[in-house]
Amino acid sequence: MSIEATLAEKGITLPAAPAPAANYVPFVQTGNLVFVSGQISQDEGGLIKGRLGDGMSVEDGAAAARRCGLSLIAQLKAAVGDLDRVRHVVKLTGFVNSTPDFTDQPKVINGCSDLMVEVFGEAGRHARAAVSAPALPLGVAVEIEAIFEVA
Template sequence: MSIYAKLTQLSITLPPVAAPAAAYVPFVKTGKLVFLSGHLAKKDGKVWVGQFGKNISTEDGKAAARAIAIDLIGTLHAAVGDLNRIKRIVKLMSLVNSTGDFTEQHLVTNGASELFGEIFGDKGAHARSAFGVAQIPLGACVEIELIAEVE
């Protein structure tokens, strides 16, 4: 099944690439790799603000990470033109806005990881880092960046 058929089956519509909020570009291609800049969690079109361990649950965080994954896939589509050309999702790096005693960053990040597996199958299995941080730009609860390999 093509990636686009899978997206349709899951009722996912890819968003357009968001304009950068500072001095960077949304993606960089070099050789067979595509590096996507960090994407912030959004809810209802606005930055999804919150800090884990204080005012947002792990389950809400999984939903935020899943929403970021959809935005990342939209940017990846813009970068490569055809998602069926993706050979592998290589790595995700997730920054989770957390209090010092919150320890479920990996579970929050699963929201994105699971969606990449669902959409890309074996090509979606990736290396990953999930960090707890004291703050993310604009107070976002999660930020995720991605590296992919193109055929």
């Protein structure tokens, strides 16, 4: 089944690929690798702001990470055109806006990791880092960058 068919079957709609917010490009392809710049947590209603460990639940953080994942896939589609060219989700690096005592960053970033496996199957399994940050751009809850291998 094609990736587009998988998205449709699962009722997943990709957002428009977000424009860069500063002096950088949204993705760079070198050889068969596509590096997608960090995508911040946002949805149709705007930015998803908050701080894990200070009023934001792990579940809300995971939902914010999933939204980052949707933006990552949208950027990837803008980069390569056809998502069926994806051979592997190589690595995710997730940043979680959290308090110093919050330790569930991996559970938050699972929101994105689970999406990658849901969309790309076994090719969606990846290496990963999930780290805390005392603040993220614009006060968002999560930011995630990715590396993809394409044909």
